[in-house]
Amino acid sequence: MKKKFILILCVLLSHWAAAQNIFKAKVINDETKVAMKGATAFIPDLKISAIADTSGLIIINNIPNGRFEIEISYTGFAKSEKVYSFPMQYLNIPTVVSLGPATGELAEVMVQTTRTNQNLRDVPTHIEALPLEELDEKSTMRPGDIKMLLGETTGIHVQQTSAVSGTANFRIQGLDSRYTQLLQDGMPLYAGFAGNLSLVQISPLNLRQVEFIKGSASTLYGGGAIAGLVNLISKVPEKAPELTLLLNGTTAKGADASIYYSQKWKHIGTTIFGAYNYNGAFAPGDGSFTAIPQTNRIAINPKFFLYMDEHNSGWFGVNTTYENRFGGDIQVVDGNADNVHQYFERNKTFRFSTQLSFTHKIDEESRINFKNSVGYFHRDFEEPGFGFKGQQLSSFSEVNYVRNGEKASWVAGANLITDNFTAVPPQNNLNYHQTTLGAFAQNTYKASNWLSMESGLRIDENIPAPVKPSNGLFILPRLNALFKISGHLTSRIGGGLGYKMPTLFNDQSEQEGYQHIQPLNIGNTRAEQSFGLNADLNYRNALGDEAFININQLFFSTRVNQPLILQNNTFINAPGHLLSQGAETNVKLVMDELVFYLGYTYTNTRQYFSGTNSTQPLTPKNQFSFDSTYEIEGSFRFGAESFYTGPQLLSDGTTGKGYITFGLLVQKMWKHLDIFINAENLTNQRQTKWGAIYTGSITNPDFKDVFAPLEGTVVNAGIRIKLLN
Template sequence: MKKFFILMPCMLLSHWIMAQNIFKAKVINDQTKAILKGATAVIPDLKISASADTSGLITIPNIPNGKFEIEITYVGFAKSEKVYSFPQTNPNQVIEISLDSSTGELAEVTVQTTRTNQNLQDIPTRIEALPLEELDEKSTMRPGDIKMLLGETTGIHVQQTSAVSGSASFRIQGLDSRYTQLLQDGMPLYAGFSGSLSLLQVSPLDLRQVEFLKGSNSTLYGGGAIAGLVNLISKVPEKEPELTFLLNQTTAKGTDASGYYSQKWEHIGTTIFGSYNYNGAYDPSGNGFSAIPQTNRFTINPKVFLYMDDRNSGWFGVNTTYENRLGGDMQVIAGKTDSTHQYFERNKTFRFSTQLSFTHKIDEESKINFKNTIGYFDRQLDEPGFDLKGKQLSSFSELNYVRNGEKASWVAGVNLITDHFTAQPPQNALSYDQTTIGAFIQNTWKANNWFSLESGIRVDDNTPAPSKPSSGLFILPRVNALFKINDQLTSRIGGGLGYKMPTLFNDESEQDGYQHIQPLNIGNTQAEQSYGLNGDLNYRSALGDEAVINVNQLFFSTRVDHPLILQNNSFINAPGHLLSQGAETNVKLVMDELVFYLGYTYTNTKQYFNDPTTAQPLTPKKQFSFDSTYEIEGSFRFGAESFYTGPQLLSDGTTGKGYITFGLLVQKMWKHFDIFINGENLTDQRQTKWGSIYTGSITNPDFKDIYAPLDGVVVNAGIRIKLLNK
């Protein structure tokens, strides 16, 4: 009997040991199939957990027989909850678990601007990206252009350059718009004479992602990217065809109608985007001038994609836009002119450009890319007693080699940029020609799991050359480093040199309407040269099972030597430098269907031209933004947002008033159509409420700087019809 009592516990212990099971799973991104190292598995009933290793493998030993729910979580992805029975049929099986990115969460994003198509989290260069989900929301708020999309981005300030025509440019980190680049699919389609109208002629419905690079980025993109760049990534054909129509009406007499179609077959695909945008002249203040001009615009952008085989692919596209924009005295717009009512601004523009891209895949790690764009822009600017007609013919061609290795990635290439502008008499002295030949190389080295270094250098030769010391030849180095301090905390720091060739096309010229601007002699003018530095800290973590938080703190400093300034209607090099310093804070909190976003920008831009030092006009020091969204994916969306723009120095020495705007969005979605209603500037903040926007008479007005909205409360409502959708 004694032996029985001794053997019984041993047998039970032996059975308990035999009943232990092992759970093995590999966690991947459902869309990209990339492994999700660091994913967490929890068995709540047993109070045990484990994390995925560098290969994405999760191993949980010592699981008793029975049925247990296992929860798989990863920051930025929806949680997987599934019941598993033990023992399993195949004890050695490694279960593959795919996680879907959650709406609004901080999911993995692949960026194109760096040419290597890497994950956003693994790139030493600091890049911000607006994915398709957020662009979907923006397209219902302002379907006709991307002015609002950029204006609501931290660190970017949209500056209206005409009081009556609505033309605008954007500034990054307190620097003039001429120091920024606006690209589409990595190609410069919007520059020079066409720059001030570009924000108003690009629709968000045709985009699948927007990427922002702030600070010097001249290595890959050349002169002009001193303050940064915005890259608009177009949609491409997917496996499932798409046919979408959007109709929109505003209380400010605006109507938008646009359509998008895409389909992909075995060896060919296509996307077609077309739109018509109309706006009647709108004067909410009753001051007699249009806050929104009378506008008619047609756009058609077809593309053809070729998938020849596993190694060769490419696409060809055409961008065409015609616009007639008439602003000014409301009576003149209505066709009732007399000796008093004569003032108007008319912009007739025609934009036609081609885009070509071809990729040859050498092997799994290497490829060669060729891309080209040829752009034609015809603009006629009419004002009383003044007529400027000009045609701009520009081109961009690039051949690059990309190699993505396990430890090191390389990008090297050469490009050719031409810009030819012809102004008709009597303004033909404004004509110019410019050619830039550039070569660049960039390396991204992943030293280990916590440190990566990106370094590059570019050499540009410009014809005609500006005056010394540069003489048209510029050498532009750049370095960026990524530190992954732990799974939640990362840091980036970097800097580089940049330059900008002298040009007449900037904010001051647009505000003047080119009426009094004297021709620019490039040979007697120095190029503007810059030195930039950026550094940030990024904290990303899950807060419990349902919440995700991301906090990013950026610091920046950019110095521009001998910037061009307008003096006595002529552009000259200032006897000093421009220094822009500041910080950006971005906080994003995701709690299941609820998302909160808070942004703050501090910008201190000063002109060190003379003594005493002065602040840069039209540069608010403080800007706040708050956005909250509640969304049930595919069913309902509600959004509320508010923006504060602080006081800013104006060019006449006065200070513009700070103001707060507020907006609301409600959208209901079904399988084949959505309906939406959106209200902007519901606090009705208007510069015209605080004083006149012009001096002189209504016959010959001299407009002041525009620092606040002119259109007041604007409500839009519409419907999006999805006849074919995923």
């Protein structure tokens, strides 16, 4: 009897052991196909759970035979709930589970600017991102450029640099545009001589995400990222082909036509973007000068992608833009010049750049990346009695190593940046040449569940070197910390050093049209050096089943020593420092199909020169923004927005008036067709309504600072046709 009992027990035990199954799944982001480290799997009936590793792999052991529902979730993404039968047919092949952004929830995004492709909520650096859904809305508001996209972002102020040509630049946290970097796919393409025409020559239709770092970002991106940077991330081909055509017209005599095509095959893929943008000379309210210049622009941007195997991939792209921008006295632009009406500004530009990126994946945790871009930019600027033309040839090359571990992630690499500007006689004394060789390393360490640290160090050598004490060598440390105080409350604190080499190309030179500007003697001019601090609190929580709220409060402070100023047509180092301090408040409330957004920026930028203390011109202290959107996904969208820009000191000592603008958007979507109509500045705020935009005579005008819109109310309408999507 005893032997029979033991035999039965052994049979039962062997049957029980054989019934213990294993579930393997790899969790990826449905849009980016990036592995989702930290995703959670849960079997409700068995009360068993597991967490994905760095490769997105989840393994659950000891599952008995039978059918069980397995829930796979990740914060900000829609949950996967599926029933699996055990034993499974293919035990050693992980099931691929794709998670898409949760509808109505504050969906998380993966960021690339830190180079580690981490989830936004896990990055110690303060980063903001505009995902594809928001870019889709912005592309219907202004398809021809990204001025609106940046200008509506908290903490960023777009400053128009010409009263008649529409050129503009952007400032982060109250600092001039020369302290910011504009990148495309992590590569600097729009610096120097090309800077003030960048915002008006880039279309949002070709972008899938825009990322912002506010505050020092010099560790990874070198000199010039004192105030922060904007990284424009281009679309990549997906398995499903896409062919989109957008046609748009405006009441300000504008017309836009854009086309985007992408497709991915097994080993190759391609994206092709092309656009033609036209604007007739527009001077509202019987104005004497163009608020919007006569513009003809054509852009072509093809890219070729190669997927050799699971370890090697890369892409190569070309960016070509030609533009003829003609502004000034409206009679001159219309061909009716006479002895009185003579003033004009003409900008003819040609941009050609190449981009190359290659990635070798060593294993699931590490990879080597190589990037290169070469850019050529030619600009011919002309006004009565004066002309300035030249070409800029620049290059960027970088190799870096990235390792994403359980506790620590590393980024280390080196890059070479060259910038050469050659002016055409007689202004060839303004020639500029700069070479920068840099090496950097950055570590992100998860010390515990509530604390992550990000530390970095960069060393740059510049040739030619500025005057002592730096002598062209800069050592730039940086430190950031992320505190997860609770499941709903987090905080980031960080700071770092930065620098900016002396250059002629900035907002002041652009406003002067480079006329009478004296050559820059780098050997007798110090580099501008900075120290910046940022601290924020972020609260996010669900309000019931259908509502979510996100509140972010950011504080910032940046000091720039001996900033470059224009004095008697010569750039010199100011005897003192520049200090920019302030705060940003962002509130986002999602209630099912209804979204509310509120933003506030307080900026106090002061100049401490020669023992005096004064406010920096063209820096509004107070800016408010409000945006509300009602959207039925894939069917209908309605949006309303309002912006307040407070009074600001102008260069002539007067104060520019504060103003409020208001806009509306209505969009109807079908499977293959969108129709939209958008109205901007419905309050018809125009600087020319409050006084003349210039002093002197109309023949030889001296233009004032531009601090408010010049074009007034503008309505645009159009269609977007999605033929293959």
